[in-house]
Amino acid sequence: MIEPARxxxxxxxxxxxxxxxxxxLGLHRGRGNDLATQLDKTFAFIDxxxxxxxxTRADLVxxxxxxxxxxDLPVMEKRFFDYFEKDKFPARMTSTTEFIDDCLVxxxxxxxxxxxx
Amino acid sequence: MIEPARxxxxxxxxxxxxxxxxxxLGLHRGRGNDLATQLDKTFAFIDxxxxxxxxTRADLVxxxxxxxxxxDLPVMEKRFFDYFEKDKFPARMTSTTEFIDDCLVxxxxxxxxxxxx
Amino acid sequence: MIEPARxxxxxxxxxxxxxxxxxxLGLHRGRGNDLATQLDKTFAFIDxxxxxxxxTRADLVxxxxxxxxxxDLPVMEKRFFDYFEKDKFPARMTSTTEFIDDCLVxxxxxxxxxxxx
Numbered sequence: 001m002i003e004p005a006r007x008x009x010x011x012x013x014x015x016x017x018x019x020x021x022x023x024x025l026g027l028h029r030g031r032g033n034d035l036a037t038q039l040d041k042t043f044a045f046i047d048x049x050x051x052x053x054x055x056t057r058a059d060l061v062x063x064x065x066x067x068x069x070x071x072d073l074p075v076m077e078k079r080f081f082d083y084f085e086k087d088k089f090p091a092r093m094t095s096t097t098e099f100i101d102d103c104l105v106x107x108x109x110x111x112x113x114x115x116x117x
Numbered sequence: 118m119i120e121p122a123r124x125x126x127x128x129x130x131x132x133x134x135x136x137x138x139x140x141x142l143g144l145h146r147g148r149g150n151d152l153a154t155q156l157d158k159t160f161a162f163i164d165x166x167x168x169x170x171x172x173t174r175a176d177l178v179x180x181x182x183x184x185x186x187x188x189d190l191p192v193m194e195k196r197f198f199d200y201f202e203k204d205k206f207p208a209r210m211t212s213t214t215e216f217i218d219d220c221l222v223x224x225x226x227x228x229x230x231x232x233x234x
Numbered sequence: 235m236i237e238p239a240r241x242x243x244x245x246x247x248x249x250x251x252x253x254x255x256x257x258x259l260g261l262h263r264g265r266g267n268d269l270a271t272q273l274d275k276t277f278a279f280i281d282x283x284x285x286x287x288x289x290t291r292a293d294l295v296x297x298x299x300x301x302x303x304x305x306d307l308p309v310m311e312k313r314f315f316d317y318f319e320k321d322k323f324p325a326r327m328t329s330t331t332e333f334i335d336d337c338l339v340x341x342x343x344x345x346x347x348x349x350x351x
Binding site for chain 2: 240242243245250251256259298300329331332333340342
């Protein structure tokens with residue numbers, strides 16, 4: 001009976017919690033002046049979280065994206081081709097949300113640790 | 118150490134990714150002139166994805182529904198009674214989102230493959 | 235090959251479905267006049283669902299929160315410090331949605347049953 005591994009924050013949520021072979025990501029948000037910049041930073045931020053757990057972006061099996069502006073969808077879709085290997089894309093959902101600040105995008109998701117734990 | 122099974126698309130996401138006994142669905146969207154039509158098509162589309170993995174709608178343990186119009190909620194709730202056996206409903210969440218086109222609903226979710234893999 | 239355990243409702247969804255060691259929560263909604271009251275009631279409601287499965291709030295590994303009003307975010311963030319032990323927070327995502335009634339917040343999530351099943 002092992003306690004789930006967590007990437008804690010000073011705020012009231014974890015960036016990631018591992019349960020069995022599955023890692024649940026909390027929100028990772030963008031920073032910057034436009035969607036492309038914010039999305040790149042979001043994925044760099046996710047990489048950092050996954051690395052702390054010995055995982056990489058390729059281990060993501062599901063990602064959920066929240067956009068402030070639905071008109072940013074085509075930019076986001078194109079950008080994803082650079083983020084993952086061809087035919088190795090995670091399952092994805094994209095929806096819109098309001099933000100309290102200048103955030104344009106946030107991403108959460110699920111990663112899977114291959115092999116026995 | 119087996120690579121997760123994926124239902125790929127020509128776009129930058131997978132329709133489904135299997136990880137262990139769990140299948141993560143990406144967005145499945147509706148087409149048609151009203152919510153009921155679009156929701157029926159969405160579930161036909163999900164059936165098709167699940168069938169490729171040897172699963173059925175009954176294997177869904179969680180579904181998330183995004184509506185364009187919150188006023189479509191009662192229609193959606195009623196429709197679900199036809200989609201699943203009584204007392205065998207998946208856990209469900211429903212929220213609203215904007216869409217870039219004439220989509221009125223999209224659904225993603227999680228299916229579970231019973232038995233050892 | 236065991237059928238997933240479910241907490242059924244008279245409506246067309248389950249409050250929770252267990253699959254392997256993972257419990258998927260459906261939406262749990264708030265009731266009351268303000269966000270803090272509704273959020274407290276939502277977590278009491280989640281506790282009740284988890285208790286029926288022999289689990290507690292501490293077993294939550296991921297929670298997703300939907301707010302009607304993004305301005306309620308800081309209240310929600312503060313409230314979470316009371317809901318979980320320090321450094322034992324679940325991964326979290328928060329977005330906004332419309333509601334069809336006077337609901338201000340709903341929560342779903344994932345719990346993990348530690349130990350072999």
